[in-house]
Amino acid sequence: MSADAAGYRAAVIGCSAGGLEALRRLLRPLPEDMALALVVVSHMAADSNGLLPELLARTCRLPVVEAEEKTPALAGRVHVGPAGYHLLVEADGTFSLSLDDKVNNVRPAIDVLFDSAADTWRAGLVGILLTGANSDGTAGLGRIRRRGGLCLVQDPDTAFADTMPRSAVNAGFADHVLELDRMADFLCTLPGARRSGQ
Amino acid sequence: MIRDDLQDLEIQLFLEALALRHGYDFRRYAKASLKRRVRGLAETEGVREISDMIPRLLQDEGFLPSVLSHLSVPVSEMFRDPAVFLALRRGVLPLLDSYPRISIWLPGCATGEEPYSLAIMLQEEGLLHKAQIYATDINDAALAKAEEGIYPEKTVTAMAAAYLAAGGRKSLSDYFHTAYNFSKIDDQIRKSIVFAHHNLVADGVFCETHLVLCRNVLIYFERQLQNRVLELFHEGLVRGGYLCLGNRESLSFTSCENLFRPLDRKHRIFKKAGGLA
């Protein structure tokens, strides 16, 4: 396992079709002493009309907030990108938003978040790609791996929409292919994932 | 040094060259998205390394326009966030009516959708005849398009609902002449707007304004540059003038937090407070 000395620091999560349910199942079991900063981008955010953080907060022990520009990604918190904007992470760990052209025909694009987060957190980053019906996120996972991070992909056979996770698996970018309900447990065993150690 | 870090360095040198050679300073833009745009430029230019573009930047005058149009992001929509336009229509325009002449500035106007949206509203509220609208941007290609006022017919059709949600009293198509799948904005609306090149990083205030509408531009700037630009708006606004920012932009933690007071928090509309003029 290739986390830097301090262990993992952040996890970026991308999802599309079927994402709300998948996010809930991923986040629900996470313990209160989570030490990773969690950052979520969903193609479906627009449909939820800015309510995604609220919807997720109902079934998650960790605070869930919308990611605001110039504010830092904080340990033990879930940050959700606003609908319609690309979400990026700057070198100092703060968020940026942009209205740049769509990437992979979508805005927010998972690749945009993953690329920038990979540059910031490098070996301290976990990339997680969930259900979706396009191939956004594959290139981003590629960059996360190249910079020493760890890539988790939802098992395509059990995903609501398998195209997105399958694309990443086929590209050879998945360090681990996991069923959704095993992902939280797995995340918790990573060095640096919990405040108390394990 | 690994390739990704080397590329960061090359981007830094490229921005340095752009600033020193041409006076366009992108060094205080938010880096993460700017990096993507510089990489996009390299791809369009078909060069392998970012640094391959530096000699051209120094020697070839003709290169600058395409650099600028790649680094700035002229993405806009008519009546984007209709609730904000509705809030302006109901909450701000009636207050502007008390002035004998109204001057409005839209920095970062991109391809003109926003100034035209505003002008249509002013027309419907009976204020256009006494309004002067200045719409500025750093991107000359976008400004040229804005000045033309011609959009694909289908984008106008697609924005019809947003226009109504923003309190529109007629039909958006009433303001356009359509032929061959293109729609041209009505001349009276078009002529109410002065489009001009203005760089928020380097240029100063050029007129006294009652309303500054600057949406989705500050998100591209680092804090220090945001502060400069907000101070510029403050300086340009009359006492009691209005500032409207983008839906995900705020004055919190900026140097201007106390120079304005929120008029409509949800829609990011602020009023210049008294004190220093």
Ligand SMILES: C[S@@+](CC[C@H](N)C(=O)[O-])C[C@H]1O[C@@H](n2cnc3c(N)ncnc32)[C@H](O)[C@@H]1O
């Ligand atoms: C995303 S667009 C926003 C367009 C419009 N205000 C809206 O919200 O729909 C950002 C605009 O800011 C312009 N811009 C970027 N840097 C600028 C600068 N230094 N001075 C003036 N305009 C700038 C870009 O060229 C682009 O047109």
